Amino acid sequence: MEKTKKRILTGDRPTGPMHVGHYIGSLENRVRLQGKYDCFFIVADYQFLTDHLRETEKVEQNIRLTILDWLSVGMDPAKSTFFIQSMVPEIAELTMYFSMLVTVARLHRNPTVKEEFKESGLRAMSYGFLGYPVSQAADILIVRSDLVPVGDDNVPHVEQTREVARTFNRLFGEVFPVPKPLIGEVPRLPGTDGKKMGNSMDNAIYLSDTPEEVQQKVGAAITDPARIRATDKGHPDICNIYQYHRAYNREEALYIAELCRQGKIGCVACKQNLAAKLNAFLDPVRERRAFFEAKPSIIGEALREGNERTRQEGRETLGLVREAMHFNYKELAGG
Numbered sequence: 438m439e440k441t442k443k444r445i446l447t448g449d450r451p452t453g454p455m456h457v458g459h460y461i462g463s464l465e466n467r468v469r470l471q472g473k474y475d476c477f478f479i480v481a482d483y484q485f486l487t488d489h490l491r492e493t494e495k496v497e498q499n500i501r502l503t504i505l506d507w508l509s510v511g512m513d514p515a516k517s518t519f520f521i522q523s524m525v526p527e528i529a530e531l532t533m534y535f536s537m538l539v540t541v542a543r544l545h546r547n548p549t550v551k552e553e554f555k556e557s558g559l560r561a562m563s564y565g566f567l568g569y570p571v572s573q574a575a576d577i578l579i580v581r582s583d584l585v586p587v588g589d590d591n592v593p594h595v596e597q598t599r600e601v602a603r604t605f606n607r608l609f610g611e612v613f614p615v616p617k618p619l620i621g622e623v624p625r626l627p628g629t630d631g632k633k634m635g636n637s638m639d640n641a642i643y644l645s646d647t648p649e650e651v652q653q654k655v656g657a658a659i660t661d662p663a664r665i666r667a668t669d670k671g672h673p674d675i676c677n678i679y680q681y682h683r684a685y686n687r688e689e690a691l692y693i694a695e696l697c698r699q700g701k702i703g704c705v706a707c708k709q710n711l712a713a714k715l716n717a718f719l720d721p722v723r724e725r726r727a728f729f730e731a732k733p734s735i736i737g738e739a740l741r742e743g744n745e746r747t748r749q750e751g752r753e754t755l756g757l758v759r760e761a762m763h764f765n766y767k768e769l770a771g772g
Contacts, residue, residue, distance in 0.1 A: 445470060445619070446582040448479030451499035452489065453636035454643045455506040457715065458626040461684045466586055468511040476517040477580050477747065478507065483522050483529075484573070487566040488557040504736045506644050509726035514739035520747040521740060522576060527751030531575040534758060538604045539571050539597070549593045556633075574598040578613050580750045586619040609761035612754075626684055627677050629658035645726065648716045655681075655712040660704045667703025678707055686714040 447467065449455070455464070470476055480500050486493070504519060512519075522528060544550065544567050554562050565572075570593075577585055577598050585595050595618040602613040627633065628640030635641065642654050661676040663669070673679035673694040682690045693710070696702040729735055759765040 440475065440581075442473075442475040443583040444477065444580060445474045445584045445586060446477045446479060446577050446580055447586045448477075448481055448576075449503055450481045450485050451496055451503045452485060453495075453499055454502050454645050456634060456636075456641035456643045457681075457685070458628075458634040458641065459506075460510060460644060461626060462588060463586065464507070464510045464512070467507075467517075470586065471513060471517045474584065477582070478512065478517055478519050478743075479576055480504070480519070480521045481573075481576065483565075484569055487563070487569055488553075488559060501733075501736060502645075504739065505726060505729055508729045508735070508739075509644060509722045511725070514735075514743060518743045518746050519739045520743040524740075524744040525579065525747045525751055527748060527755050528572075528575050528579050530755060531579050531751070531758065532572050534762070535571050535574050535578075535601050535605070536568060538601055538608075539568075541567070543597075543600075544568060544570065547593050547597060549591060552590075570594050570597040571601070574601040577616055578602060579754055580747060581614055581754060582616050583614050584619045585616050588625070589620055592618050592620065605758075605761075609758075612757045612761050626680055629654055629677065631659050631677050642715065644719065644722055646719070648719075651715050651719065652712045655708050655715065658708065660707070661697075664704060667705070668700045670700045671697035671704075673697045678704070678711055681711050681715070682707075685718055686711060 447463065449459070449463075467476065467478065480503055482496055482500065485496055485499075489495075500521060507519065508514075547570055550567065550570065554566060557566075559566070573594050574597060577595075578601070585598070587595055595616065599615050599617075602615045605613060606615075628635065628638055629642065630638070630640045632638060632640060642651060646654070655678070658677055660678050661671045661673070664671050676697070679690070679694060679697070682693055686693070689710075693702065693707060697707065756765075
């Protein structure tokens, strides 16, 4: 199929409900991009298996939650393509071809793989975990993407994909674009405890949280450890709550920082202000979520159409790949 716009691929692993860190880090940008580019959004369920292998009974419900979160923030299947990784078998075939182009030593040098394995808590690294950058390369190149929106910590994965594309093109001819990372400069939100925000850490504010849950979580969050009294001079740059103000209360963030440094606003008042701003942001998200929860067929239809479109693109890509690799066996029966 002829590409009329530059193409983007990005997505999420279905590990559970999405949080306000996901929104500010990627979802907000996707809503902006979907009108400008031909966007493919992947639910990466194969990659769920790398560190959740014993939790597969959760994956179908997690996929529903992921799509519901996407829809609730304004991602639109009428403008973009939503699909499930494992429902596009062409990705698995392309992964096999790509696995022949990447050495084990190269995979071991990937800093993101090292860091994610360290954070996973696993005792040993599986073949699938070590090789998931190759799987990601197949995700990106199955639709011959031009751009990949990522945070700076995932640039090594895009570079791995670029290497795979260049290697394939050098060996077999020009089939793939060499995709570029589209790096967004956004605040990286910590969890309410100051650590990395995550579903397994019990430190996230979810897009699906009620107003009461948001108030409770913000109220219990860790702030500047050096402040004892409300009149103490604060240090907003090391305060979790201030990072949330920078993301969700941008108009007042600098003013609040100055009040904090002068000891003119206490942590309780600062948290109350933030909770109100977060809930004001989440109210329309909740409204859209309630609409889509009442119409569950929309999720199934979006995925059916998206899976089929991606399969069509995948079949076209594999036709080019097999032709280039002399793997189409034209003179054999069934070739």
